Amino acid sequence: MANINRTTGKALRAHVAGAGFAGLTAAIALRQNGWDVTLHEKDSELRAFGAGIYLWHNGLRVLEGIDALNDVLHGTHTPPAYETWMHNKSVSKETFNGLPWRIMTRSHLHNALVKRAHAVGVTVRTNSEAVSAEADGRLTLQSGEVLEADLIVGADGVGSKVRDSLGFKQDRWVSTDGIIRLIVPRMKDKLGDEAEWDNTIDMWNLEPRVQRILYSPCNKEELYLGLMAPAADPRGSKVPLDLEVWVEMFPFLEPCLAEAAKLEAARYDKYATTKLDSWVKGKVALVGDSAHAMCPALAQGAGCAMVNAFSLAQDLAEQSSVEDALVSWERRIRPLTDHTQALSGEYAANRSLSKGNMFTNEALEAARYDPIKRVYSWPQ
Numbered sequence: 001m002a003n004i005n006r007t008t009g010k011a012l013r014a015h016v017a018g019a020g021f022a023g024l025t026a027a028i029a030l031r032q033n034g035w036d037v038t039l040h041e042k043d044s045e046l047r048a049f050g051a052g053i054y055l056w057h058n059g060l061r062v063l064e065g066i067d068a069l070n071d072v073l074h075g076t077h078t079p080p081a082y083e084t085w086m087h088n089k090s091v092s093k094e095t096f097n098g099l100p101w102r103i104m105t106r107s108h109l110h111n112a113l114v115k116r117a118h119a120v121g122v123t124v125r126t127n128s129e130a131v132s133a134e135a136d137g138r139l140t141l142q143s144g145e146v147l148e149a150d151l152i153v154g155a156d157g158v159g160s161k162v163r164d165s166l167g168f169k170q171d172r173w174v175s176t177d178g179i180i181r182l183i184v185p186r187m188k189d190k191l192g193d194e195a196e197w198d199n200t201i202d203m204w205n206l207e208p209r210v211q212r213i214l215y216s217p218c219n220k221e222e223l224y225l226g227l228m229a230p231a232a233d234p235r236g237s238k239v240p241l242d243l244e245v246w247v248e249m250f251p252f253l254e255p256c257l258a259e260a261a262k263l264e265a266a267r268y269d270k271y272a273t274t275k276l277d278s279w280v281k282g283k284v285a286l287v288g289d290s291a292h293a294m295c296p297a298l299a300q301g302a303g304c305a306m307v308n309a310f311s312l313a314q315d316l317a318e319q320s321s322v323e324d325a326l327v328s329w330e331r332r333i334r335p336l337t338d339h340t341q342a343l344s345g346e347y348a349a350n351r352s353l354s355k356g357n358m359f360t361n362e363a364l365e366a367a368r369y370d371p372i373k374r375v376y377s378w379p380q
């Protein structure tokens, strides 16, 4: 098939709304394929929200494809095992057959993507909020400015205005459990010898209350803590966190929890899911949480977003019209995201990860996908 940019003789133009992991990846991948790209961020600066993040083989391959992997790997961590505890007893230690995975802070990943976006020549506009888009390739900003392009990418997150302005049919719901996510100092030397503190440890307690801590080392200095409790539990969901109620259940983490309790800006978030009838309308494509926000159980929301953004640039390079490329992109790439979203939702609703050994071949399907070779390449 003809490459759009080669057949028209001049670079095509894309406007990408939202500079999260999805928008940054889309902008870089399109720019690498010869597009003129402007990335619009409503905030006054480019920054990451949230605490830590897991990336698996699929997301790491995207980073390789956009030449950001080496930068990202430096200062991040792959734990020796993903351990699960129930009532403080280890029930499983998973190593995924050697499948690559990595934990990092969100700001680390975001900074590397921003650096790469600048290096490849993406034009970045901050304080630039998208309010609506049209299927014929127009993007309207809060300022009143109307921009025309060959492609509009709506990567403006779970509350997407680009999506809502186009009238996609959608189902949205939030879960009954939620989580407080924080980065605290590791303090490995203060934690005693109850555990191998370089592991991920998913510490579940269902009795006497449902309280869980996902302990995730990001590097030598930083620890990502996810503190989960039902939204109906006023003490478990309180921010800044209720130190007493967490230390009572997890006394061996007291030094880290004491640091966590000092963080005034902590938030408790419920999991949101968004499911659309379509991700595409004419020259507009939705990527990331705007299209498919999912429960975090399989830690694949950003991974799928990055794969989809990268794959969009691939399909646009192989088709002769933008509209056709978007339709075949959704057809090709969406089933894997739908499946991951459904299984993640099921795991979250049933608290399935508490059983241990839940990273089955099916659960790791998205992780095993290789977006560069377009095959499931793991185990090799």
Ligand code: FAD
Pocket (backbone or CB within 6 Å): 017, 018, 019, 020, 021, 022, 023, 040, 041, 042, 043, 052, 053, 054, 055, 128, 129, 130, 131, 155, 156, 157, 158, 159, 160, 161, 162, 179, 181, 269, 271, 272, 287, 288, 289, 290, 293, 294, 295, 296, 299, 300, 301, 302, 303, 304, 305
């Ligand atoms: P966002 O990160 O929401 O980015 C949207 C960007 O657009 C923001 O910068 C925002 O300011 C900007 N914006 C918003 N509106 C506009 C507008 N109108 N105009 C211009 N700009 C706008 N995924 C993983 O892969 N691994 C994990 O370990 C993982 N853990 C998670 C844990 C929890 C508790 C949750 C809730 C999610 C987790 N996820 C994880 C999912 C992941 O965080 C999201 O899927 C991912 O961040 C979505 O990226 P995004 O770029 O689509 O959206």
Ligand code: 5PR
Pocket (backbone or CB within 6 Å): 053, 054, 179, 181, 214, 226, 296, 297, 298, 299, 353
């Ligand atoms: N995995 C990860 C995660 O951040 C969460 C969950 C699973 C990496 C939430 O913080 O099950 O909620 C989960």
